[in-house]
Amino acid sequence: MNSGAKRYLLLALLAALIVSGFSAYFNRYYLGVAIDVGINIMLAVSLNLINGHTGQFSLGHAGFMAVGGYIAAKFSLLLQPALPPWMQPLIFCAGLLLGGAIAALTGLAVGVPTLRLYGDYLAIVTLGFGEIIRVIFQTSETFGAATGLTGIPNWTHFGWAWSGAAICVFVVTCLVNSTYGRGFIAVKDDEIAASASGINPVRYKVTAFVVGAFFAGVAGGLYAHHKSFLSPTGFDFMKSIDIVVMVILGGMGRTVGVIIAAILLTLLPEYLREFSDYRMILYALLIILIMIARPQGLFTFARRRPDSK
């Protein structure tokens, strides 16, 4: 898959840019939904690296998204008036990377002490972390406190969102399919056996956490420049749950399934707006049903098994 993966990445990037070039001809509403889909793919695939491939159940993904979103938005708001318009893409790109990097550092800071915890305990700590992040932004005057940030330049067009998604899918796929990345799966399957095979569980867990947090941060930056408006309530516990549902529905550790789930769970709420009050009830039922009937995820197909006879 070595050169194959690179080719897919180039094709995906090219497709994203071409579609983006014609975006003036599309209905603005649909285009907006398509950008949401791209951002959600990034969030779900990056969370899947942590929850699915490495088996560390995190409920704090919205927190990393918030860090990246606020940092990138603030960066743009500060620099945009000072610099000429042709520098916009540069500011945007730098802001996204900066947001991702700071989200990754946050991931490191949270990950190192907490990744000694297992299962439910880790879930609770990451949940608490997500809420702490939200409260910090909610009380910080610099980041607009409860009102949030407004007037963020509307720079996220289709090409940005889908290029981000393509790069995220590429990085996660490459990691998981490398000698390096098989450590993630070993850690998920059996931490004791992994360390008996020479794998340092802490290192792999922290790596998954940091890479996942980075892409969540970049996705947050794209989201901020898509909606032009950030409010702390947008990054609450429910947002984390939304992403977790995508991962569970798609199948933990199955990138293709998770992408399909991210697309479906972005489109469905759009078409079912009048029932939006019941969304969380529906999600809860969905998770229960999937866990009973198809714990491997809805969109998981039998693994291709080469003929071994």
Add this chain to the structure above:
Amino acid sequence: MAPLLQLDQVTICFGGLTAVSAVDLRLGPRELVGLIGPNGAGKTTLFNLITGVYPPTRGAIYFDGRPTANLKAHQLVRRGIARTFQNIRLFASMTVFDTVRTAVQVHRTHGLRDALLRGGGFRRAEAEVERQVRELLALFQLDRVRDEPAVGLPYGDQRRLEIVRALATRPRLLLLDEPAAGMNPTEKSELTALIRLLQEKFQIAVLLVEHDMRVVMGICERIVVLDYGVKIADGPPAAVRANPRVIEAYLGEEAAPHA
């Protein structure tokens, strides 16, 4: 010859319970030693001490002349200590091939950068890893099932795969925790042959915990007996079998006439 593994007065207490008490042990390179004793005698605990799962409460462990204190389990694997588990611990979502590949990669971990850029060096390293995996699987007759899920194998093959995974880290000391447990007689004699083969082929030291006396007496050059965490005997099989303390603590009276 300097010992490969040396335990000096190793003791571990869990709360008020002394699970292993002042055990001295020397193991030469390429020595095949059996570790026996009744249930709860501290055999597995001793394995966990040697592999860095627990630090000893008192005493010191040296591997290859260097103290192993403060080294974690995965670091000791890189130094050359590998093990299997009493209850099989395979990677549930991996194929046989990937299981062994995960262990082979220990000595050639790439950074994130290599995994993403996938340059020529990375591909050559990856190909080399795959070659080693194929070789190991062929040697231990697991190549037929290389693409099967590891946990879908028959019981005996799962045990064997666990040994191959341990060997794949290229150890100098291999600790086998009850490898014959639950095996039928055919599988047991295959296992005996396998342990001989791996010791001959890989020139490593083996410490073997086993309850099946035929396996232990058949292949071990030396036997160490633990009882209530204390070493009560250490010597060649014939001497250990005749030792009255061992007969009382573990072997039982019937074993005596054969001695």
